[in-house]
Amino acid sequence: MKDDRPREGNRADELNRTEPAFSWFPGHMLKASRELKQKAKLIDLVIHLLDSRAPLLTMNHNLLDFFPNKPILFLLGKADQAEGKGLRAWKGYFQEHAGRDAVESVSIHDRHAIDRVMKKLQKLKSEIQKRRRLIRPLRIAVTGVPNVGKSSLINRLIRRRRAQTGPQPGVTRHQQWLPLGDGMELLDTPGIMLPRIPNEEAAQVLSLLGIIRDRILGPEKVALFLVRYLQIHRHDRFVALFDRPPSAELCCSEAAEDLLDRLAMDRGFLKTGGDTDHLRCAEWLLQQFREGKLGKFCFTDVTDATVDNFFQSRQKGS
Numbered sequence: 001m002k003d004d005r006p007r008e009g010n011r012a013d014e015l016n017r018t019e020p021a022f023s024w025f026p027g028h029m030l031k032a033s034r035e036l037k038q039k040a041k042l043i044d045l046v047i048h049l050l051d052s053r054a055p056l057l058t059m060n061h062n063l064l065d066f067f068p069n070k071p072i073l074f075l076l077g078k079a080d081q082a083e084g085k086g087l088r089a090w091k092g093y094f095q096e097h098a099g100r101d102a103v104e105s106v107s108i109h110d111r112h113a114i115d116r117v118m119k120k121l122q123k124l125k126s127e128i129q130k131r132r133r134l135i136r137p138l139r140i141a142v143t144g145v146p147n148v149g150k151s152s153l154i155n156r157l158i159r160r161r162r163a164q165t166g167p168q169p170g171v172t173r174h175q176q177w178l179p180l181g182d183g184m185e186l187l188d189t190p191g192i193m194l195p196r197i198p199n200e201e202a203a204q205v206l207s208l209l210g211i212i213r214d215r216i217l218g219p220e221k222v223a224l225f226l227v228r229y230l231q232i233h234r235h236d237r238f239v240a241l242f243d244r245p246p247s248a249e250l251c252c253s254e255a256a257e258d259l260l261d262r263l264a265m266d267r268g269f270l271k272t273g274g275d276t277d278h279l280r281c282a283e284w285l286l287q288q289f290r291e292g293k294l295g296k297f298c299f300t301d302v303t304d305a306t307v308d309n310f311f312q313s314r315q316k317g318s
């Protein structure tokens with residue numbers, strides 16, 4: 001008998017059916033990961049760039065383990081897209097657990113923030129050179145998951161467009177040393193994905209942030225996650241997307257699928273024949289989010305965070 005159950009050609013769904021978490025680790029990342037591990041001995045300082053909107057979720061413990069005894073500067077990146085209160089709380093969290101000088105927030109659109117990072121690097125350089133009696137330039141690796149802004153940050157720091165950047169994960173495929181001046185060199189590295197994504201919600205946040213490609217979960221699924229998030233936290237921003245807005249009450253109570261359908265109808269995303277085109281509407285909604293048109297976000301709450309294993313093990317080791 002023919003099996004006519006609906007089929008989903010969606011990799012994450014297939015994986016999620018059999019286990020609570022899934023991994024997405026393409027071959028080029030495995031190669032990049034090996035290359036970075038080999039270079040780890042050469043590095044004096046590690047910049048670990050995180051997304052301010054979900055800092056612990058975008059922290060790659062595996063990657064940090066390549067550098068067991070090296071100082072780490074955590075940068076909370078894309079700060080221009082993060083809600084101020086959440087960002088300050090996360091900065092406090094990292095100051096408490098990693099050290100006052102081990103964290104800074106940054107946006108490539110904020111010259112003052114770039115200057116603050118530069119000052120912090122100069123301070124760390126002096127300390128490291130003094131402690132290790134180094135006379136050669138300090139070698140700094142800029143690390144993080146894909147698409148978190150590593151290459152863009154490097155270009156801002158060196159004041160040149162030397163590192164290739166782009167809105168999709170996987171633009172930087174090779175490591176590249178770039179002179180920073182002031183006796184420092186930066187290593188641009190390809191993004192390395194978390195080996196294991198803890199759950200479906202985490203995967204959806206990572207997709208929204210552009211760290212996992214949309215096609216892995218499917219744009220509609222990611223957009224529906226965003227609709228649900230807005231329903232709970234910021235229905236005003238969702239309502240503002242409509243020409244003829246639904247009531248706030250309806251916006252909070254209706255199923256996310258129906259709201260996306262309503263939005264598709266309102267914005268005129270229709271297929272030939274008149275049915276609403278959810279895919280195009282989902283892609284449009286994700287674009288609005290990524291262009292910052294839905295405002296600033298903070299997807300993870302610091303009050304839910306326990307002391308991360310990474311800080312506990314480093315404290316024990318120090």
Ligand SMILES: Nc1nc2c(ncn2[C@@H]2O[C@H](COP(=O)(O)OP(=O)(O)O)[C@@H](O)[C@H]2O)c(=O)[nH]1
Pocket residue numbers: 077078079080081106107108109144145146147148149150151152153164165166167168169170171172191
């Ligand atoms: N709003 C905002 N976008 C950023 C920032 N830094 C990088 N981006 C964007 O994020 C995307 C990925 O940047 P890229 O530097 O290629 O990331 P990488 O893969 O980590 O090297 C690009 O579209 C950048 O323009 C930032 O501070 N704020």
Ligand SMILES: [Mg+2]
Pocket residue numbers: 150151152164165171172189190191
């Ligand atoms: Mg890059």
